Amino acid sequence: MTAIPLGVPRRLVEFTLDGQEARVPEGSTILDACRAAGKDVPTLCEGDTLTPKNACRVCVVDVEGARTLAPACSRKAEPGMVVRTDTERARHSRKVVLELLASSVDLSTTPSVAQWIKEYEAKPDRFGPNAARVDEEPRVDNDLYVRDYGKCILCYKCVDACGDQWQNSFAISVSGRGFDARISVEHDGPLTDSACVYCGNCIEVCPTGALSFKSEFDMRAAGTWDEERQTETTTVCAYCGVGCNLTLHVQDNEIVKVTSPHDNPVTHGNLCIKGRFGYQHVQNRD
Amino acid sequence: MDLRFGDSKPTDEERAAVDALLGPPESSWEGADRSDADLRWARGGREARDRRDQLLPALHALNDRVGWISEGALDYVCRRLTVPPAEAYGVATFYAMFSVRPRPATVLHVCADLACTAAGAPALCADIESRLGPESGVHVERSPCLGLCERAPATLTVRAGVASARLGAPPLGEFEDEAVQADRGSGGAAPGVGNGEGRRGRNTLHTTAVCAPATPATAVAAATTPESAPAEPTPEAAVPQAGTPTLTLLHRIGTVDPASLDDYRAHGGYTALRRAFALGPAGVIREVTDSGLLGRGGAAFPTGRKWQATAAQPDHPHYLVCNADESEPGTFKDRVLMEGDPYALVEAMTIAGYATGAHKGYLYLRGEYPRALARLTHAITQARTRGLLGDDVLGQGYAFDIEIRRGAGAYICGEETALFNSIEGYRGEPRSKPPFPVEKGLFGKPTVENNVETLVNVLPILTLGAPAYAAIGTGTSTGPKLFCVSGSVARPGVYELPFGATLGELLTLAGVREGLRAVLLGGAAGGFVRPDELDIPLTFEGTREAGTTLGSGVVMAFDDTVPLPRLLLRIAEFFRDESCGQCVPCRVGTVRQEEALHRIVDRTGADAAVDITLLREVGRAMRDASICGLGQTAWNAVESAIDRLGAYE
Numbered sequence: 001m002t003a004i005p006l007g008v009p010r011r012l013v014e015f016t017l018d019g020q021e022a023r024v025p026e027g028s029t030i031l032d033a034c035r036a037a038g039k040d041v042p043t044l045c046e047g048d049t050l051t052p053k054n055a056c057r058v059c060v061v062d063v064e065g066a067r068t069l070a071p072a073c074s075r076k077a078e079p080g081m082v083v084r085t086d087t088e089r090a091r092h093s094r095k096v097v098l099e100l101l102a103s104s105v106d107l108s109t110t111p112s113v114a115q116w117i118k119e120y121e122a123k124p125d126r127f128g129p130n131a132a133r134v135d136e137e138p139r140v141d142n143d144l145y146v147r148d149y150g151k152c153i154l155c156y157k158c159v160d161a162c163g164d165q166w167q168n169s170f171a172i173s174v175s176g177r178g179f180d181a182r183i184s185v186e187h188d189g190p191l192t193d194s195a196c197v198y199c200g201n202c203i204e205v206c207p208t209g210a211l212s213f214k215s216e217f218d219m220r221a222a223g224t225w226d227e228e229r230q231t232e233t234t235t236v237c238a239y240c241g242v243g244c245n246l247t248l249h250v251q252d253n254e255i256v257k258v259t260s261p262h263d264n265p266v267t268h269g270n271l272c273i274k275g276r277f278g279y280q281h282v283q284n285r286d
Numbered sequence: 287m288d289l290r291f292g293d294s295k296p297t298d299e300e301r302a303a304v305d306a307l308l309g310p311p312e313s314s315w316e317g318a319d320r321s322d323a324d325l326r327w328a329r330g331g332r333e334a335r336d337r338r339d340q341l342l343p344a345l346h347a348l349n350d351r352v353g354w355i356s357e358g359a360l361d362y363v364c365r366r367l368t369v370p371p372a373e374a375y376g377v378a379t380f381y382a383m384f385s386v387r388p389r390p391a392t393v394l395h396v397c398a399d400l401a402c403t404a405a406g407a408p409a410l411c412a413d414i415e416s417r418l419g420p421e422s423g424v425h426v427e428r429s430p431c432l433g434l435c436e437r438a439p440a441t442l443t444v445r446a447g448v449a450s451a452r453l454g455a456p457p458l459g460e461f462e463d464e465a466v467q468a469d470r471g472s473g474g475a476a477p478g479v480g481n482g483e484g485r486r487g488r489n490t491l492h493t494t495a496v497c498a499p500a501t502p503a504t505a506v507a508a509a510t511t512p513e514s515a516p517a518e519p520t521p522e523a524a525v526p527q528a529g530t531p532t533l534t535l536l537h538r539i540g541t542v543d544p545a546s547l548d549d550y551r552a553h554g555g556y557t558a559l560r561r562a563f564a565l566g567p568a569g570v571i572r573e574v575t576d577s578g579l580l581g582r583g584g585a586a587f588p589t590g591r592k593w594q595a596t597a598a599q600p601d602h603p604h605y606l607v608c609n610a611d612e613s614e615p616g617t618f619k620d621r622v623l624m625e626g627d628p629y630a631l632v633e634a635m636t637i638a639g640y641a642t643g644a645h646k647g648y649l650y651l652r653g654e655y656p657r658a659l660a661r662l663t664h665a666i667t668q669a670r671t672r673g674l675l676g677d678d679v680l681g682q683g684y685a686f687d688i689e690i691r692r693g694a695g696a697y698i699c700g701e702e703t704a705l706f707n708s709i710e711g712y713r714g715e716p717r718s719k720p721p722f723p724v725e726k727g728l729f730g731k732p733t734v735e736n737n738v739e740t741l742v743n744v745l746p747i748l749t750l751g752a753p754a755y756a757a758i759g760t761g762t763s764t765g766p767k768l769f770c771v772s773g774s775v776a777r778p779g780v781y782e783l784p785f786g787a788t789l790g791e792l793l794t795l796a797g798v799r800e801g802l803r804a805v806l807l808g809g810a811a812g813g814f815v816r817p818d819e820l821d822i823p824l825t826f827e828g829t830r831e832a833g834t835t836l837g838s839g840v841v842m843a844f845d846d847t848v849p850l851p852r853l854l855l856r857i858a859e860f861f862r863d864e865s866c867g868q869c870v871p872c873r874v875g876t877v878r879q880e881e882a883l884h885r886i887v888d889r890t891g892a893d894a895a896v897d898i899t900l901l902r903e904v905g906r907a908m909r910d911a912s913i914c915g916l917g918q919t920a921w922n923a924v925e926s927a928i929d930r931l932g933a934y935e
Contacts, residue, residue, distance in 0.1 A: 054869075054913070055869050055870070055913075056870050057870050057871050057911040057912070057913075060910070069911050074718060089910060092907060093871070093906075093907045096875070096903055096906075096911075097870050097871060097911060100871065100874035100875055100878065100904070100907075101870055104874050126900060127878055127881065127882075128881070130881070132877050154868075154870075163373075170289065170370030170373060171290075171370075171372055173373045173375065173376035174376050175375055175376045175380075176379050177379070177382075177696070177867055178867045178876070178877075179865070179873055179874065180867070181866075181867030181873070185375075186360070186370075186372045187292070187357050187375055187386070188375070195371070
């Protein structure tokens with residue numbers, strides 16, 4: 001039986017969302033309310049298992065009376081607030097944010113972004129061929145996962161997952177400043193010289209594929225990665241008694257990636273190195 | 287915390303620099319040699335994390351001593367403070383004044399910002415760079431505004447070395463006028479002073495030298511022998527009105543000895559604090575509210591309301607933070623106040639702390655202000671010795687003390703919440719609001735944060751009384767205001783005028799030169815106005831009505847000698863360099879803005895139209911969607927130049 005935490009009953013906050021009355025439990029964000037109302041607000045840096053950093057600003061909405069737009073992912077709903085998600089002003093900022101991101105990093109492995117670029121009529125090419133880009137070579141310094149910062153949008157999710165929100169390893173941080181800011185370990189060295197414990201919880205939360213399993217990275221490079229042909233099977237990790245859930249991504253009868261369900265009430269998508277990467281024994285056939 | 291530290295070891299010098307700040311390590315858990323006792327108990331965890339706020343001072347200690355931060359040194363600091371090395375690396379690489387790569391002990395910062403550009407900084411930079419090659423032992427850096435606009439072009443030399451008895455604090459009774467000499471302490475007694483040209487090591491004392499106005503020859507001389515650089519002019523040289531009896535905020539500058547507490551008291555010092563004790567905290571807040579004082583840092587928030595909101599918070603302790611990270615290009619009023627009348631700030635902070643229920647005040651001082659650091663360190667020490675700070679201020683049973691924290695080269699740390707993160711030892715990235723600082727500020731506690739000029743205004747409010755103070759200026763902008771006038775004027779400097787004077791009156795007072803092309807109000811985050819708009823009243827509401835801003839009080843006059851597109855490009859470069867990188871609109875938007883301005887630097891009309899449309903769209907998204915004021919204002923000046931001045935037409 002799964003225990004469902006009920007928590008303390010929360011009061012409902014009433015406010016206006018796109019002209020409709022919305023009622024959400026106290027403490028809910030505007031994004032929670034949008035999702036409950038079936039509205040699609042794009043998000044990149046928001047993660048279901050993390051405290052919102054509201055760094056990407058793609059989820060901005062118009063709050064009546066506010067000087068600037070508000071990030072839906074982190075602004076809490078307040079009684080009487082009047083929120084519009086689809087004003088020209090909000091759409092303009094989302095469009096420009098998508099243009100700025102797509103013109104500076106490689107979003108080819110970011111889910112949904114191509115659709116949003118189309119929806120918001122964003123034109124990342126307008127900044128010209130000489131627009132500065134985050135041109136970083138993929139860092140392949142270990143056998144388990146690859147850091148391709150040419151795809152990184154600096155959402156801070158990996159830093160938060162590695163730090164005090166989940167893993168408490170503190171192996172990575174943001175270094176540098178402005179456009180030169182990068183995720184890095186101490187002294188910008190290889191992962192193998194860092195505090196990394198290879199739990200892969202950073203890969204779990206990465207929204208762009210900047211962090212990926214070495215297996216996925218190699219298959220993409222070889223052109224053999226094909227999610228259409230993959231199955232996902234959720235099972236229980238066999239290593240210890242905690243009983244974490246594993247979702248095995250299998251292509252051509254080989255495990256190519258391991259994730260974990262974020263709605264698991266115990267682990268919230270987090271694993272350790274054994275559950276995340278220790279699957280080779282399953283497919284040794286000799 | 288179970289942290290992993292690297293194998294690199296600090297040099298003896300690096301260890302000494304850190305230990306001088308933090309004291310010797312107590313056990314191997316903190317980086318000392320391992321003893322048997324260390325195997326029986328573990329140190330670290332929650333208590334050790336409470337010292338995280340010492341990270342920035344520790345990085346300063348290393349940078350002051352060695353000139354850069356090595357792997358071994360950073361790891362040692364991390365062990366001492368139980369800070370994850372990756373995070374400390376993130377902090378060290380955030381600040382422009384630090385380097386994690388080896389560099390010469392002497393760094394020469396050459397201001398390349400607006401006022402200095404107009405005064406020939408590009409040629410000066412090029413000349414200095416050609417004279418100080420790699421073999422010179424001086425690392426030359428083009429710097430954002432050094433806050434010396436009245437003496438443009440400016441340079442600042444920082445030479446790493448052993449601290450004098452107390453860094454920046456002249457010995458009692460031997461107060462000397464120059465930061466150079468102050469840093470030298472009792473002067474010349476240490477072995478080898480003056481022969482450590484460009485070298486780092488035990489034989490060199492940490493020295494700073496300001497050179498302004500600089501010529502290639504004087505700047506190079508100051509960089510190679512900072513200890514014998516000529517004295518800086520006294521602070522009153524930056525106050526053309528000095529000695530005028532009508533001055534309220536500047537009246538002591540040039541008339542009292544900034545080193546002498548007795549002199550300060552003889553000229554009305556500490557009467558405001560006595561009045562504050564007579565009124566009680568609620569009475570002080572009432573006076574400040576009734577005075578109509580609005581914040582002078584740029585946002586113009588009612589100070590009384592901020593104090594009231596903080597004082598009313600049930601959570602304790604409360605903190606007071608004085609924002610002296612004056613980095614807005616063109617602003618130097620706070621520097622002049624701190625250098626010329628340091629006790630006024632100490633007294634004002636004490637009053638603010640008393641009113642808001644704070645027992646600890648942090649003074650976050652710009653890293654590029656060595657003389658202000660020396661003067662305030664001295665003033666705070668003196669006040670403490672004389673019972674004006676400490677456990678029992680003026681015998682009234684109120685405990686208050688002030689700690690100076692130095693910034694390290696980051697404009698963004700002038701943003702109030704970024705400043706909290708910086709003090710706490712994190713990267714100086716702004717936090718999202720709400721919650722606001724009055725509720726959750728420094729260390730997550732209720733905090734009142736005020737600009738230097740705002741605080742200093744509290745003194746006349748209490749000595750004159752709120753009604754008399756509110757009678758100065760206009761109905762909604764009350765009191766006197768300081769303006770930083772620079773550029774194409776005969777008498778640049780800090781001017782004090784009651785709110786309501788017009789831009790034209792101020793410029794006439796400063797002796798504006800012929801051929802005025804534009805005036806920049808409010809600094810890089812402000813906006814340009816035309817020479818035919820000089821009747822704009824210099825009030826918060828007047829500038830707002832005119833579609834511009836007063837900001838922090840910058841008034842920079844430009845003639846035709848520097849092409850406007852060059853100035854705009856410099857503003858764009860400034861924001862690109864100073865963006866913290868947290869949110870996308872600002873991190874990438876400031877880069878795209880600079881690229882577009884580069885493309886049209888020599889174009890006009892239809893040739894520039896496409897890029898101007900692009901600038902407008904990016905600028906609008908930066909203004910609407912950035913987290914903090916930096917991104918929100920990064921397009922202001924460029925927009926005003928296009929719309930008001932017709933740049934690129």
